[in-house]
Amino acid sequence: MPSLPLQSLCELCSAQKPSLRRPKTGQKICQQCFFHVFETEIHNTITAASLFHPGERVAIGASGGKDSTVLAHVMKTLNERYSYGVDFVLLSIDEGIRGYRDDSLETVKRNQQQYSLPLKIVSYKDLYDGWSMDNIVAQIGSKNNCTYCGVFRRQALDRGAQMLGINHVLTGHNADDMAETVLMNILRGDTARLDRCTEIITQSAESPIKRSKPLKFAYEKEIVLYAHYKKLDYFSTECTYSPEAFRGTARTLIKNLETVRSSAIIDIIHSGETFALQRRGGKNQAKKLVAGVCERCGYISSNKLCKACVLLDGLNAGRAAVQISLEKPGDQDDGAALVRKQLEHLSF
């Protein structure tokens, strides 16, 4: 077997063999010290932002992936170690994607046992007139489906939390994700989002539920290694429908930057945090969102109908057209072709 030659000792405890090089500091440290600093830094992030208060009930958005699995594990650990007095619940969204979400939900169910936390699963199918992502993609194709999934998921997390009587949801966004988002918002000129995307707690007029990101300063590399060394049970398949080309490009760019400037990720986040964006003129500034509710579903919305209901209208209109065309007698053979033709003429 290949073996490592004798090497220097852990830079923190000077007792054990190092297991990794920290991307943040370049320090070579052993597993035990790594667990300790990784958890302690997240604890510091939490206390610096006063994220929780004793007796608070908080939902952890759990997908079964590495980030949310590490988040759930670390939250449970820190809650016990530092007596936050927080009541955690796992909250999962079932988008209805066969071969992806059904398998990852099995992971979440195992996590529920492993961490003995209650679990609530809410599905698109139940929330949105029977539309699962598989059905949506079958209807609209695989081009814009991430738009639907994004709008639906945001609302689904809120509704799941509301069902539980909870108004604080944690998500597993990590430092790499956040740097990508900052960069994407700059490249898109999305100044409204650029302003807020690095905040650890987001609370907006569009959502009644507070979101926060305790892993905001945790590097993906450390999250993956934490899960690996702790032997956490997580699911690692990418969504079957997600090309997310723009984010992928931003990710590659950041990874390349990191090879020549190791602090790239934290620098981009820092830039995002300290941008002070000047609003131009009084007109745009005056256009403040009026918080109202969706006429149809009662979800918070600044328009008559919330985004999810608008998308649903489009889907339902399409479905109606499909059914009519299928009911025509005599064209059973070209049913599929006909459906496709019908769909080509639809626009949302």
Added chain:
Amino acid sequence: MAVPFTVEFSGGLEILFGGERVMKLSLASPRDDDNLTIADLVKHLCDEKMTDSRRDMFVIEGYNVRPGILVLINDADWELEGEADFRAVG
């Protein structure tokens, strides 16, 4: 002299290798010396074992492991050990 390896793929990388998570193989230095490195192993995996055509999901610019893929040698971060230049001994 050939060096035996056990290669494990995880986190989705196994998809590029026909879904195989654990692979046992034995490799000798292509230069007929005793200086077999991890770079040689990566090249071998890429040329001989990869079943998926999306090479750039694994290596870029020749045979450099794509940034973002974590490599562990004997369960330790390869960044501790000179990465691809790490010399494997039988």
